[in-house]
Amino acid sequence: QVQLVESGGGLVQAGGSLRLSCAASGRTFSAYKMGWFRQAPGKEREFVAAISVSGGSTDYADFAKGRFTISRDNAKNTVYLQMNSLKPEDTAVYYCAADRSPYFIMVRNPTSYDYWGQGTQVTVSS
Numbered sequence: 001q002v003q004l005v006e007s008g009g010g011l012v013q014a015g016g017s018l019r020l021s022c023a024a025s026g027r028t029f030s031a032y033k034m035g036w037f038r039q040a041p042g043k044e045r046e047f048v049a050a051i052s053v054s055g056g057s058t059d060y061a062d063f064a065k066g067r068f069t070i071s072r073d074n075a076k077n078t079v080y081l082q083m084n085s086l087k088p089e090d091t092a093v094y095y096c097a098a099d100r101s102p103y104f105i106m107v108r109n110p111t112s113y114d115y116w117g118q119g120t121q122v123t124v125s126s
Helices: none
Strands: 005-006 012-013 018-024 033-039 046-051 058-061 069-075 076-082 092-099 120-125
Touching: 005 092, 018 033, 018 092, 018 120, 033 069, 033 076, 046 069, 046 076, 058 069, 076 092
Parallel strands: 012 120
Antiparallel strands: 005 018, 018 076, 033 046, 033 092, 046 058, 069 076, 092 120
């Protein structure tokens, strides 16, 4: 069992930056690939970024490429999402997720993930 707790969300002006953190409980964090998803009001949950167990492979949604960076620190059981050049359309609740499969496949599919955090709100004002 893994528990995930996100933090770092908040209100920021367009063009600003935020760094989201997701702290995981348990000793097997390094065996899970991790993902970030987001959900805006009235919209489906969408993939943002994912990172492999070692951190050597990453994947990004098109809207995140060049602006967001996913990283992980296995010693701290934490995954991060650095978000730069934020836009009002980035406003959403951001969730981290963990997948027990060690293979870096189907990372964009939310049904691939076994554990989810409670989410952190990101609001970008224009």
